[in-house]
Amino acid sequence: MPDGQMRPADRPPTLWIALGRQRVGKTALLNTAVQYFRAQGNPMRVWNADQQNRSHTLSMFFPDADEVPNGGIEDGKAWIEARIEELIKDRYDAVLDVGGGATGFSRLVQEVPVLEAMEGSAVRVVGLFCIGPEKADLDYLEQFAEVDRFMPAASVIVLNTGLVLSGRSAGGAFKPVLAHPAIKSALAHGAKVAMMPALTCMAQVTDRGLTFAEAMDGCGKDGDEPLSLFDRARVNRWWTRDVPEFFRQLPAEWLPAAPVEVQPSNSEAG
Amino acid sequence: MTQRRRDTKAILRTVAQSERRSPLFRWMVDHHDELVEASGRDGIHWASFCAQAAKRGLTDTQGRPPTADNARKTWERARRAVRKARAEAAASGPKPIYPSRTPKAWVPPGIAAAIAAGNPAVEGARPVGTGAEASAGTALVPHPPPPPPVPPAGAGGDAPFSRLADPDDPPEVHAAYAQLEKQFEKADWYLMAGSSKKRRKE
Numbered sequence: 001m002p003d004g005q006m007r008p009a010d011r012p013p014t015l016w017i018a019l020g021r022q023r024v025g026k027t028a029l030l031n032t033a034v035q036y037f038r039a040q041g042n043p044m045r046v047w048n049a050d051q052q053n054r055s056h057t058l059s060m061f062f063p064d065a066d067e068v069p070n071g072g073i074e075d076g077k078a079w080i081e082a083r084i085e086e087l088i089k090d091r092y093d094a095v096l097d098v099g100g101g102a103t104g105f106s107r108l109v110q111e112v113p114v115l116e117a118m119e120g121s122a123v124r125v126v127g128l129f130c131i132g133p134e135k136a137d138l139d140y141l142e143q144f145a146e147v148d149r150f151m152p153a154a155s156v157i158v159l160n161t162g163l164v165l166s167g168r169s170a171g172g173a174f175k176p177v178l179a180h181p182a183i184k185s186a187l188a189h190g191a192k193v194a195m196m197p198a199l200t201c202m203a204q205v206t207d208r209g210l211t212f213a214e215a216m217d218g219c220g221k222d223g224d225e226p227l228s229l230f231d232r233a234r235v236n237r238w239w240t241r242d243v244p245e246f247f248r249q250l251p252a253e254w255l256p257a258a259p260v261e262v263q264p265s266n267s268e269a270g
Numbered sequence: 271m272t273q274r275r276r277d278t279k280a281i282l283r284t285v286a287q288s289e290r291r292s293p294l295f296r297w298m299v300d301h302h303d304e305l306v307e308a309s310g311r312d313g314i315h316w317a318s319f320c321a322q323a324a325k326r327g328l329t330d331t332q333g334r335p336p337t338a339d340n341a342r343k344t345w346e347r348a349r350r351a352v353r354k355a356r357a358e359a360a361a362s363g364p365k366p367i368y369p370s371r372t373p374k375a376w377v378p379p380g381i382a383a384a385i386a387a388g389n390p391a392v393e394g395a396r397p398v399g400t401g402a403e404a405s406a407g408t409a410l411v412p413h414p415p416p417p418p419p420v421p422p423a424g425a426g427g428d429a430p431f432s433r434l435a436d437p438d439d440p441p442e443v444h445a446a447y448a449q450l451e452k453q454f455e456k457a458d459w460y461l462m463a464g465s466s467k468k469r470r471k472e
Contacts, residue, residue, distance in 0.1 A: 169454070171451065171455070174450075174454070178447060179434075179436075184435075187442050187446050188442050190442075192446065193446045195453045195454070
């Protein structure tokens with residue numbers, strides 16, 4: 001658990017929402033986050049509202065994920081609304097994958113001030129704006145920030161280095177998007193920017209339906225071969241070093257809580 | 271020796287060292303001024319000259335001792351070559367002066383005129399050098415601009431600055447991008463197989 005992470009008693013429940021156009025790594029980010037924080041002992045809930053994809057969704061990685069029923073945008077909107085009300089009532093941490101394109105979530109934020117309602121109910125909403133090195137990746141950030149007015153006080157612009165073409169430097173690839181006023185405006189209003197580390201064999205892990213711990217340990221599933229020796233080493237380095245560093249970039253109070261550890265009191269010890 | 275004379279000498283040396291020229295011609299170019307002076311009003315007695323030249327190995331282009339007629343014609347060519355070389359040196363104008371050879375008292379012509387005219391634009395010009403070297407008669411250069419103000423410690427004086435941001439961007443942007451730069455550097459070591467040259471290029 002990153003240093004300084006707060007305990008549940010000290011903090012409001014956290015809802016992480018990944019936003020961005022398709023194929024920018026929203027699901028990969030949330031998959032990583034849930035595996036990471038669950039491994040730390042936080043039983044955070046997983047909401048899969050991605051109505052466009054049926055493979056490589058959070059439901060594939062987490063059998064206990066709540067999944068949006070098949071239907072249209074209105075159904076998706078109603079489903080998300082119900083989940084949020086439940087979270088406000090039951091006070092737990094969760095992640096929400098809204099998917100790309102026109103979604104029930106985007107319809108919801110256009111209709112009602114979702115952010116104000118949640119933050120007014122003492123829920124910490126963390127917006128994770130996932131972008132790659134293309135300027136078009138900023139469309140969602142601009143849309144949510146300027147048109148829909150959905151820009152949580154806790155917002156993170158996640159630069160996915162996994163989308164940088166081979167042979168390019170990350171700095172050179174992201175330079176054009178970092179010059180964009182949408183990012184600078186967000187940063188000036190308190191957003192953070194963080195670099196999601198690349199895992200070159202990510203597809204080999206997710207195609208096998210493996211957790212990162214399983215991939216690292218050389219497990220196979222459903223008769224699939226385990227990862228090669230070098231890919232296992234790559235996952236090991238990424239999972240045990242790069243991913244914790246990534247989450248350490250974020251303010252501790254924006255992270256899902258660590259479980260409260262039961263400490264024996266003096267009287268019990270005596 | 272003045273700069274112009276040095277230039278003329280250099281050109282004459284080039285003329286004299288041409289392989290197509292005879293030893294007699296080269297000697298005449300080298301000793302042009304002396305020969306002119308020695309000849310005086312009476313001119314040169316070429317038979318005597320050729321006897322002395324033969325003793326000193328000053329031959330014609332064929333390596334033979336010069337004849338009087340041959341020597342006279344060679345002298346005419348040598349004088350023409352020297353005249354031409356000196357005319358070219360004079361036409362080429364003054365050579366640039368290397369900073370190390372710039373005289374301490376040198377002042378750019380425009381500045382000198384402005385100082386002489388009391389132009390307020392050069393007010394604040396100061397003599398080159400410090401202490402004892404400084405004097406009103408030496409070259410004057412404008413005062414350097416004052417250094418930028420240094421913010422007091424704890425008031426943003428140690429605020430990070432990033433090349434990825436514009437100088438006018440707010441400190442939050444500079445701070446975030448400065449942090450990113452470090453991460454990019456680290457990530458690129460893996461993405462680009464440690465090729466620092468390529469990273470710098472991008």
